[in-house]
């Protein structure tokens with residue numbers, strides 16, 4: 631879907647300048663987001679999606695800083711909540727999954743340029759206590775590519791559990807949150823240790839990192855406990871994952887706001903969840919975040935962000951195409967998310 635939009639619209643994206651888009655669309659506040667920049671090999675992400683190279687990330691920051699102002703989070707939230715637009719086009723960055731590369735690489739760059747950012751944490755993974763199940767799949771794919779002698783065994787194991795795909799890699803990528811224990815069992819069969827990966831590579835931010843980054847002005851929010859796809863779990867489980875993770879991040883790291891970014895996507899999340907989330911008497915979060923791109927939202931406390939990864943296109947073209955897509959859809963009244 632996204633690909634076809636790029637294919638059809640990208641020839642035009644060089645014609646107009648960003649400021650024209652910002653003015654025509656009336657959308658002057660954007661929220662681009664990332665996970666991690668590949669300053670070093672990221673085996674846990676490698677088989678899942680394309681990350682930004684340091685060069686691409688720096689060029690994204692240059693483009694954003696030239697065409698937009700960076701904005702303080704609290705100011706951006708107030709403007710969004712009041713359904714206003716900032717005087718000048720502005721951007722607020724965020725980073726999902728709480729990865730330690732942010733502390734070592736992205737944060738120093740952002741501090742140098744004075745660019746604020748939000749970081750969303752999975753509470754079960756802070757301090758490298760556990761690993762996101764999709765990262766486990768990526769690591770096993772890498773391990774099996776290097777040690778193909780155990781592929782046959784893993785294929786038999788998956789077949790025994792009703793998983794028959796084109797190959798073992800597709801089988802690993804098909805594992806969902808609800809059967810994620812199969813990844814732990816598969817790791818045992820091929821003698822791979824996630825614990826050792828966590829202990830040696832330390833892919834996640836530590837409590838010390840988070841406290842230090844927080845003192846330097848970065849804001850932290852929650853990204854659920856252990857990254858389920860919300861459309862695949864019950865509403866009770868959605869509420870539990872949200873409430874516990876938001877409270878943990880806010881209290882443990884003394885954050886001024888309760889922020890929550892949906893793991894994977896907010897697509898398929900019901901109105902009932904949002905009603906519960908923004909319940910006036912006992913809201914689960916002050917602001918929540920999706921990743922559906924430049925869209926209008928019916929809730930003035932739910933913010934859609936622009937994914938900046940997954941494709942080998944410059945940040946400039948991603949943002950311009952989001953604007954074009956938004957404008958094209960507005961012609962048909964389709965740029966608002968309906969639930």
Ligand SMILES: [Zn+2]
Nearest residue numbers: 726727893894
């Ligand atoms: Zn995530």
